[in-house]
Structure formats: C-alpha cells, structure tokens
Amino acid sequence: RNPSNRLPPGSLGIPIIGQSLGLLWAMRTNTGEQWINNKIKKFGPISKLTLFGNPTVFLTGPVANKFIFSSTDSLALQQPQSMCRIIGRRNILELIGKDHKRVRGAISYFLKPEALRKYVFKIDQEIRHHLRTNWSDHNQVKILPSMKSLTFNVICSTIFGIERGAREILVQDFAKMMTGMWSVPVNLPFTNFNQSLKASSRIRKELTKVIEEKRRALKLGERSSDEDLITYLLSLGSDNGETLTEEEILDNAVLLMVAGHDTTAIVLTFLVRHLANDPITYAKILNEHEEIAKIKAPEEALTWDDLLKMKFTWRVAQEIMRTIPPVFGGFRRVIKDVEFGGYLIPKGWQVFWNASVTHMDESIFKEPEKFDPSRFEKQSEIPPYCFIAFGAGPRICPGYEFAKAETLVAVHYMVTRFKWSLCCKDNTFVRDPNPSPKQGLPVSIEVKASL
Numbered sequence: 001r002n003p004s005n006r007l008p009p010g011s012l013g014i015p016i017i018g019q020s021l022g023l024l025w026a027m028r029t030n031t032g033e034q035w036i037n038n039k040i041k042k043f044g045p046i047s048k049l050t051l052f053g054n055p056t057v058f059l060t061g062p063v064a065n066k067f068i069f070s071s072t073d074s075l076a077l078q079q080p081q082s083m084c085r086i087i088g089r090r091n092i093l094e095l096i097g098k099d100h101k102r103v104r105g106a107i108s109y110f111l112k113p114e115a116l117r118k119y120v121f122k123i124d125q126e127i128r129h130h131l132r133t134n135w136s137d138h139n140q141v142k143i144l145p146s147m148k149s150l151t152f153n154v155i156c157s158t159i160f161g162i163e164r165g166a167r168e169i170l171v172q173d174f175a176k177m178m179t180g181m182w183s184v185p186v187n188l189p190f191t192n193f194n195q196s197l198k199a200s201s202r203i204r205k206e207l208t209k210v211i212e213e214k215r216r217a218l219k220l221g222e223r224s225s226d227e228d229l230i231t232y233l234l235s236l237g238s239d240n241g242e243t244l245t246e247e248e249i250l251d252n253a254v255l256l257m258v259a260g261h262d263t264t265a266i267v268l269t270f271l272v273r274h275l276a277n278d279p280i281t282y283a284k285i286l287n288e289h290e291e292i293a294k295i296k297a298p299e300e301a302l303t304w305d306d307l308l309k310m311k312f313t314w315r316v317a318q319e320i321m322r323t324i325p326p327v328f329g330g331f332r333r334v335i336k337d338v339e340f341g342g343y344l345i346p347k348g349w350q351v352f353w354n355a356s357v358t359h360m361d362e363s364i365f366k367e368p369e370k371f372d373p374s375r376f377e378k379q380s381e382i383p384p385y386c387f388i389a390f391g392a393g394p395r396i397c398p399g400y401e402f403a404k405a406e407t408l409v410a411v412h413y414m415v416t417r418f419k420w421s422l423c424c425k426d427n428t429f430v431r432d433p434n435p436s437p438k439q440g441l442p443v444s445i446e447v448k449a450s451l
C-alpha cells in the first residue's frame with residue numbers, strides 16, 4: 001500500500017497550527033475530555049492531527065498505552081521546546097538510553113521507600129510548620145497556592161536539604177519560572193518565556209551556590225552522602241560510570257522541583273475540594289486518621305508505619321487522580337518509522353497520550369462517573385496500563401512513593417486539626433495546562449486542635 005494510505009484517519013488541519021488552538025481552548029474551558037471524545041467518535045481510537053507544530057498521532061486505550069510507554073526504541077519522551085530551554089537540556093526528560101538509565105537510577109535511589117522512611121519526620125515537620133503559619137490564624141485560605149507552597153517546601157527540605165531562610169529566595173523566582181513553561185518560546189523582553197528564562201537563570205545561580213557548599217562539606221567529611229539528593233549525586237563514583245556532570249545535577253535539581261511539587265499540590269487541592277462535598281468519604285477518612293492520632297502524643301511526628309495504615313486515604317487520592325488526572329497527557333517523539341494497529345506512524349511525527357479516556361472507559365472502570373475509592377482496594381485487579389496517572393513502563397513516575405507520603409501526612413494534619421467549607425460552590429476548573437479550580441479554591445477554615 002502507498003505509505004500515505006497507511007496513515008491513521010483524521011485531518012492534519014492547517015500546517016503548524018492544526019488543532020492546537022482547539023485543544024488549548026477546550027482545556028481552558030474544562031472541555032478537554034469532551035474535545036478528545038469527539039475526536040474518538042469521529043475517527044476511532046487512532047487518529048492523526050497536528051498539535052503544537054508537529055504532525056501527531058493520538059492513541060488511546062490500554063494496548064496503545066503499553067505501546068507508548070514501553071516502545072523506547074522507537075519513541076522518545078518529548079517536552080515543549082520552552083520547557084527544555086527553561087529547565088536545561090540535560091534534564092531526565094530529555095535523556096534517552098544509557099544516559100536516562102544512569103540519571104534515573106541516581107534519582108530513584110532517593111525516592112524509594114527504603115530511603116523515604118528516613119524522611120517522614122522531615123515531611124511531618126515541614127507540613128506542620130506550613131499549616132501552623134498559613135492556616136492556623138486564618139479564617140480563609142486559598143488551597144491551590146497554599147498546597148503549592150507546602151509541596152515546594154517539602155521538596156526543598158527533604159530532597160535538597162535547603163533550609164528555610166535560603167529557600168525564600170527561590171520561591172518567587174520559581175513561581176515566575178513556571179509561568180513560561182508552556183509558552184511559545186519567543187525570547188523577547190516582556191514575553192512570559194523571557195521572564196521564565198531570567199528566573200531560571202537566577203535559580204540556577206542559587207542552586208550552584210548550594211551545590212558548591214555541599215561539595216565542600218562532603219570533601220571535609222562534614223556531611224554524609226545520604227543526607228540529601230544533591231550530596232548523594234556529588235558523591236557518585238566516576239570509576240563505574242555512574243557520575244552525573246555538574247550540568248546534569250543542576251538541570252535535574254530544577255526538574256525535580258518542577259515535577260515534584262505542582263502535581264502533588266493538585267491532588268491535595270482536589271482532595272480538599274472533594275472532602276468538602278462528600279460527607280461520607282470525609283467521615284471515613286477522618287475516622288482513619290483519628291485512630292492513628294489517638295495513640296500518639298500531639299507533638300509526636302508520624303512515622304512510616306503510621307502511613308502504612310492510611311489505606312483508605314490513599315484510595316481516595318487515587319480515585320481523585322483517576323477522575324482528574326493531574327497530568328492531562330503527554331507526547332513522545334517518533335525516532336524511527338513504526339506501526340501500530342495496522343497504521344504507519346512516520347519518523348519525525350509525535351504521539352500523544354491522554355489519561356482521562358482510559359480512566360473513564362467503562363469496560364475498565366465500571367460506572368466511571370461514580371466516585372468510588374473501593375476500585376483501588378485490590379490493585380492487582382486493575383489491569384496494566386489502565387490507571388496511568390503516574391505514567392507506566394520505564395519512565396513511570398519515580399516520585400510515586402514520595403507523592404504518596406507527602407499526601408498522607410498533609411491529609412492527616414488537615415483533617416485532624418482543621419475543618420473547612422468551600423467559599424465558592426462552583427465545581428468547575430480549568431486546565432492551564434494543569435487542572436486549577438476557579439480562584440485557587442478559597443475555603444473557610446476552623447481550627448479544631450493546635451498543631
């Protein structure tokens with residue numbers, strides 16, 4: 001057959017622009033899922049279109065997910081150009097093959113349960129401090145910005161060992177850097193992209209100082225290699241080819257700050273919103289946490305073993321992520337011609353995956369519209385590549401356990417020490433590209449017990 005006849009159905013639309021504006025508009029108006037479903041109705045689960053300048057094949061369903069997440073020899077992860085320039089070209093998302101494995105291995109070491117156990121105390125301290133200073137004396141709190149600040153501080157403290165005073169310099173620049181992450185990469189004064197690049201360069205300067213100080217302390221034996229991720233990365237031996245270059249350490253430190261804080265903040269924000277609207281789930285969660293709090297002194301920090309008891313809470317968080325995936329979808333670059341479902345996907349194109357379509361498939365999740373945390377009671381019954389909030393395959397999110405620990409500790413202190421109600425009953429949200437409730441979700445706060 002003529003190769004062009006083997007391309008998936010659909011239309012590439014106007015060159016370069018294609019259907020990008022339609023998708024962006026749909027995401028902004030919270031109809032992204034509908035936009036995608038219309039496409040599936042019209043062309044089926046495999047179709048072509050043009051997104052963000054590139055001819056693209058959109059694939060959906062567990063078999064397609066497996067193909068996208070596992071075909072590392074024909075597909076490479078693709079981020080918007082703006083993101084690569086802001087975070088740095090040696091960040092893990094840009095790496096493939098041996099380089100990806102090496103950097104992922106080093107980062108994952110710090111995010112595994114064995115290492116995380118040690119940090120529950122630090123996570124606990126940071127979250128209590130945040131709630132004490134930002135919730136306790138306030139009648140109203142905007143949840144999304146509050147959760148973003150909370151998760152940023154947790155990452156700085158646990159992963160980077162950056163103390164409170166030194167973090168404040170980073171916080172503002174970090175917010176500025178995020179604004180241009182998904183912008184058109186035009187570097188002219190006053191474009192979002194330009195502001196982001198400038199903020200990123202200031203963050204890198206600060207991080208370089210942090211790295212230098214840790215290198216010095218490591219040399220003098222004032223620090224052990226497992227105290228924080230940066231010190232660990234600096235200590236890796238060059239003899240077995242494990243070392244990360246200075247550029248890689250810097251780029252991946254920035255990447256981890258980005259990847260590790262927004263997503264968890266979104267889960268916590270939608271959890272707060274859901275609990276305000278669902279008294280039955282709230283009562284069950286509260287009960288789970290009161291049982292744990294009952295056997296601890298008020299000042300006593302949570303431990304890893306306490307977190308293991310918070311099973312229902314994590315099921316609720318997973319159901320939140322099924323219904324509102326923090327990451328809407330993503331792209332892979334096609335590095336060599338490849339076939340899927342009888343169609344040709346040519347080299348140079350990109351492949352687009354989306355989590356919602358699979359998460360809302362009634363053949364996988366019965367009555368998908370219903371909020372039902374019990375779906376996650378038996379994880380093994382959920383078929384592979386069906387719950388993809390954290391991705392899957394060799395690039396599955398290495399921060400899963402970290403996000404889980406952070407979410408559980410935060411929920412514990414929020415439900416046992418505070419009560420809240422929504423100030424704005426409007427339940428809609430926009431995707432920007434991450435889901436954000438209107439006005440950042442303002443809630444009225446009542447203190448139940450001190451922290």
Ligand code: HEM
Binds near residue numbers: 391
């Ligand atoms: C609820 C919270 C989180 C969600 C929903 C989430 C989601 C995801 C998803 C979907 C991917 C895969 C992207 C793809 O294959 O295209 C990913 C990758 C990644 N995530 Fe997360 N993430 C979360 C928290 C975190 C945290 C806390 C960290 C670190 C502290 C982190 C670090 C990373 C890194 C480094 C990658 C890239 C892995 C690689 O390319 O090998 N994430 N995440």
